[in-house]
Amino acid sequence: MRRLLVLGGGTAGTMTANKLRHRLDPHEWTITVVDQDDEHHYQPGYLFIPFGTYDRDDVIRSRHHFLADGIDLVLGEIDRVEPEACVVDLSDGRTLPYDYLVIATGTTPRPDQTPGMLGPEWRQSIFDFYTLEGAEALAQALLRLDHGRLVVHITEMPIKCPVAPLEFTFLADAWLSERGLRERVELVFVTPLDGAFTQPVAAAHLGTMLAERNIVVEPDFMIERIDAENRKLVSYDEREVPFDLLVTVPLNMGADYVARSGLGDELNYVQVDKHTLLSTKYANIFALGDASDIPASKAGSVAHFACEVFVENFLQHVEGLPMTGSFDGHANCFVESGDGHALLIDFNYDTQPLPGKYPVPHVGPLSLLKETHANHLGKLAFRHVYWNVLLPGRPIPLPAHMSMAGKHVPSEEE
Structure with missing residues (x-):
């Protein structure tokens, strides 16, 4: 055997x-x-x-x-x-x-890899949501939040689900607005990247969404430590970002x-x-x-x-034959944007996320790089697909390789 x-x-x-x-x-x-x-x-x-x-x-x-x-x-x-x-x-x-x-x-x-992240303020004023325990503790902290500075922070790339910090920020904005607290809470997005995302077209689109929601972006922030006592992020170039509630994505x-x-x-x-x-x-x-x-x-x-x-x-x-398949880095991700809407991005090693329709070119029903309610429903429906189709290994009628059909490169006017 x-x-x-x-x-x-x-x-x-x-x-x-x-x-x-x-x-x-x-x-x-x-x-x-x-x-x-x-x-x-x-x-x-x-x-x-x-x-x-x-x-x-x-x-x-x-x-x-x-x-x-x-x-x-x-x-x-x-x-x-x-x-x-x-x-x-x-x-x-x-x-x-x-x-x-x-x-x-x-x-x-790995919160242990950043000085000051773990300690007496861990899950008191400093939270994560990439673990179940962290997400549950953060739920209680948000219920107590009625004013102050909410900072969402990425320590370093790569991280799993790289759009999740943006999603959390958008959802927090909508959640606070629903409760009449948005004007009392300043939202700040702190990233080691030079913008909201790694790919230019998507970064420009997501950056505009952050600006429209009055969310402050602190780019190129390479964290050196957290001053937990004084509730500040401190970068290697000695910039400081104060917080009342920190939602951080530790080093992965x-x-x-x-x-x-x-x-x-x-x-x-x-x-x-x-x-x-x-x-x-x-x-x-x-x-x-x-x-x-x-x-x-x-x-x-x-x-x-x-x-x-x-x-x-x-x-x-295993049969001693050459491997003929070549993975192209294909990824697609829903990006929750709040208020029952989401975007969808589809890209690979060589092609950045572009506008268009998915999965059927020109038809959809999902829209790429566009906030729609259909995309939000797709995000919620994915949990059922995950448990009942994806994990059991049942076939999904989506090509493994990314297609350019139905996509277009936006002009500078767009």
Whole structure:
């Protein structure tokens, strides 16, 4: 029997295991998924918890419930990978041998990496929403907020779901307005980027949206520390941003075992070929989803589109054939903008988000780079698609590769 070991039972790991279980002969292959617990979290749902739209029951399911029959789930903490010996060591002393390994353990917020972020003000005046506990604590803090300075802050890129801080800012603006508090709360968006987003057309559009909502942008802010006692962000160039309530996105890093195994870069992301997802060091190790160092958004859509390409490549690779699939970095993300509206962006390694229609060119029904109620409904509907279609590995009628059909490059007048 040949052994496929998948580290991580999140979005990428679950989809990969399920899709390959349907394609690999069960008499010739075993598939094992490893994770530290049996809780699968719908992480995009964290965004809505501070505003009371979702609660924890909406975002947690059992991991094993979504794994197809014939897939083994092993619960345990990963200590390290021994790539030369082709084994994975667990912290409790168990070892798991493999013939092929898929690393899909994602990325996690690391507030411990920024001086002053953790401490007595953590989840008192300093909050995150990239964890369930942080989002729940922030929900209570927002209920207490009736005036002051609300600062939304990104420590450093890359982060998972890079539009989520913008979404939170837009939703906070709408939430405060609904309660008649917006005039009493100053909203500030602090970013290490030179604008609202990494891509020029989208950045210009999103920047205009921030300005229209009277949200102050503090760009090029490379944080050195948080002065928690005096409630200030302090940058390396000694700029200071005071806050009454700070909503921060800590540094994101891959799993520590990746570093211990000698498989990662300085942020513990596995180094892979960006088109095949194959390790640059080992011919039997792949990395999918947020765990890899590919220059694409760390988002569920990227994991989905990459998985579609990976599965066909993997089937060729294990037969000793050249991999013919090439992942293009395709990503699409809904951007909640408040008041029941959202945008949609669609892009890849080489093409920035552009206006147009999606998924059917010129028809839609979704609009790209345009605030619509239909996009908002699409964002909310995605939770059902995630649990019932995406994770089980069922086919979704969307091409893995980005298409330019229906898109257009805006003129300077636009």
